[in-house]
Amino acid sequence: xxxxxxxxxxxxxxxxxxxxxxxxxxxxxxxxxxxxxxxxxxxxxxxxxxxxxxxxxxxxxxxxxxxxxxxxxxxxxxxxxxxxxxxxxxxxxxxxxxxxxxxxxxxxxxxxxxxxxxxxxxxxxxxxxxxxxxxxxxxxxxxxxxxxxxxxxxxxxxxxxxxxxxxxxxxxxxxxxxxxxxxxxxxxxxxxxxxxxxxxxxxxxxxxxxxxxxxxxxxxxxxxxxxxxxxxxxxxxxxxxxxxxxxxxxxxxxxxxxxxxxxxxxxxxxxxxxxxxxxxxxxxxxxxxxxxxxxxxxxxxxxxxxxxxxxxxxxxxxxxxxxxxxxxxxxx
Numbered sequence: 001x002x003x004x005x006x007x008x009x010x011x012x013x014x015x016x017x018x019x020x021x022x023x024x025x026x027x028x029x030x031x032x033x034x035x036x037x038x039x040x041x042x043x044x045x046x047x048x049x050x051x052x053x054x055x056x057x058x059x060x061x062x063x064x065x066x067x068x069x070x071x072x073x074x075x076x077x078x079x080x081x082x083x084x085x086x087x088x089x090x091x092x093x094x095x096x097x098x099x100x101x102x103x104x105x106x107x108x109x110x111x112x113x114x115x116x117x118x119x120x121x122x123x124x125x126x127x128x129x130x131x132x133x134x135x136x137x138x139x140x141x142x143x144x145x146x147x148x149x150x151x152x153x154x155x156x157x158x159x160x161x162x163x164x165x166x167x168x169x170x171x172x173x174x175x176x177x178x179x180x181x182x183x184x185x186x187x188x189x190x191x192x193x194x195x196x197x198x199x200x201x202x203x204x205x206x207x208x209x210x211x212x213x214x215x216x217x218x219x220x221x222x223x224x225x226x227x228x229x230x231x232x233x234x235x236x237x238x239x240x241x242x243x244x245x246x247x248x249x250x251x252x253x254x255x256x257x258x259x260x261x262x263x264x265x266x267x268x269x270x271x272x273x274x275x276x277x278x279x280x281x282x283x284x285x286x287x288x289x290x291x292x293x294x295x296x297x298x299x300x301x302x303x304x305x306x307x308x309x310x311x312x313x314x315x316x317x318x319x320x321x322x323x324x325x326x327x328x329x330x331x332x
Contacts, residue, residue: 001028002272003127003198005048005304005319006032006052006053006123006124007031007032007033007049007052007053008031008032008034008051008052008053008054008055009033009034009035009036009045009046009050009051009053009055009165010022010031010033010035010036010055010072011035011036011037011038011039011042011045011054011055011056011057011060011065012037012055012057013037013057013059013060013061014227015037016037016059016259017057017084017107019108020107020108021055021084021109021114023091023111023112024109024110024115025115025118026115026118027223029118029124031053032050034050034051037060038060038061038063038102039060039062039063039064039065039068039071040062040063041062042054042056042063043063043068043071043110044276046079047077050126052078052079052080053078053079053082054080054081054082055082055084055322056068056069056081056082056083056084057084057085058083058085058087058092058096059086059087060119061285064082065096066084066095066096066099067226068081068292069083069096069099069100069101070099072100073099073100076157080102080121080123081100081101081106081190082101082102082103082105082117083096083101083103083105083219084105084106084107085105085106085107086101086106088106089120089326091275092104094301094308095137095239096250097170097299097301098168098301099158101122101326102121102171102315103117103120105117109181113196116175117154119175120140120173120174120175121173122141123273128299129212134161139226140323140324140327141174141299143327143330144172144174144323144327145171145172145296147257147260147330148172148253148257148296148298148313149169149171149172150260151252151254151255151256151257151260152169152170152172152253152298152300152311153220154252154253154255155248155251155252155253155311156169156300158248159249159252159300160244162226162248163223163226163227164226165226165302165303165304165305166303166304167300167301167303168300168301168302168303169300170298170299170300171295172296172297172298172303173295173297173298174294174295174296175294175295175297176292176293176294176295177293178291178292182293182295182314186233186312195214195215195216196212196214196238196242196272197212197214197215197272197273198212198213198215198242198243198246198250198270198271198272198273198284199211199212199270199271199273200212200268200270200271201267202223202254202263202265202266202267202268203265204236204258204263204265204266205258205261205264205322205326206263206322206325206328207263207315207319207322207323208314208316208319209293209294209314209315209319210314211250211253211311211312211313211314212311212314213242213245213249213250213310213311213312214309214311214312215242215309216308216309219306219307219308220233220238221233222302222306222307223241223307224301224307226235226305226307227241227244229241240267242272245271245309246270247270249296249300249309249311250311251267252320253313254267254313259309260330261326261329262329271285281328291317292317293314293315293316294315294317294319294320294323295314295315296312296313296315297310297311297312298310298311298312304316
């Protein structure tokens with residue numbers, strides 16, 4: 001889908017910010033770039049077919065980034081949008097992701113983060129100079145995402161029936177991370193929020209790993225109401241609700257993956273990693289012997305409710321070859 005000449009639009013009212021973003025792109029990448037200084041110019045460029053990928057600022061004159069995202073969504077325009085903004089409020093992140101943004105990068109742009117996101121979505125393959133072979137095999141990238149997307153669809157359907165509300169299905173984020181990078185990734189997911197975390201191990205068919213559910217502390221009241229919970233919402237009740245969500249999301253998602261691969265996955269007992277926890281508390285790196293993980297992150301939200309959770313699937317490095325084999329069989 002993407003190549004060295006992929007057309008790109010950079011939309012920002014600051015020429016300084018435009019130059020900063022340009023410097024954050026991979027040096028080897030030579031895309032065709034068009035510039036827009038406000039949302040109106042950006043929409044004109046999109047309609048002219050000048051971009052497959054859009055780097056979009058939020059706060060601009062004439063037409064801001066939120067309005068651009070709304071217009072793209074309403075008009076069903078085929079373009080991938082990466083928001084690049086200095087507004088790092090949790091609400092800004094939630095709004096742009098709900099409007100269909102692929103990713104959110106805060107200013108000033110970090111070159112490593114930018115290149116990681118481009119690689120994550122298959123826009124431009126990441127090149128690392130370290131000895132670790134932690135690049136995603138582009139041959140299997142779409143397979144990782146599609147298998148997960150189908151499994152998540154089953155989990156979202158089950159959750160929607162339980163909550164009697166529409167559950168928004170995200171595009172799964174796929175990346176290869178060193179364990180030392182995983183903490184940074186979870187920090188980004190948590191975004192300074194107070195969160196609860198549950199972990200559940202799985203193994204079977206030559207695959208092993210952990211599934212992790214991160215749930216915002218501010219969401220319990222809405223979840224309790226949707227699940228018709230009548231009791232006092234104390235700590236014990238919150239853990240009960242968290243376990244219910246874990247059984248639905250993790251259980252259904254892993255079952256969906258196992259069915260597509262025609263294997264059996266055994267699930268360990270879910271354990272609460274922390275309440276109001278930090279990423280270090282959640283990860284506890286000493287518990288893992290593997291150095292790398294194939295990480296698939298899904299940001300799940302409920303329409304018209306202040307409810308969102310992140311489901312992470314972390315496959316051990318020893319599982320990757322087997323997953324690629326199973327993808328080959330599934331595609332045959």
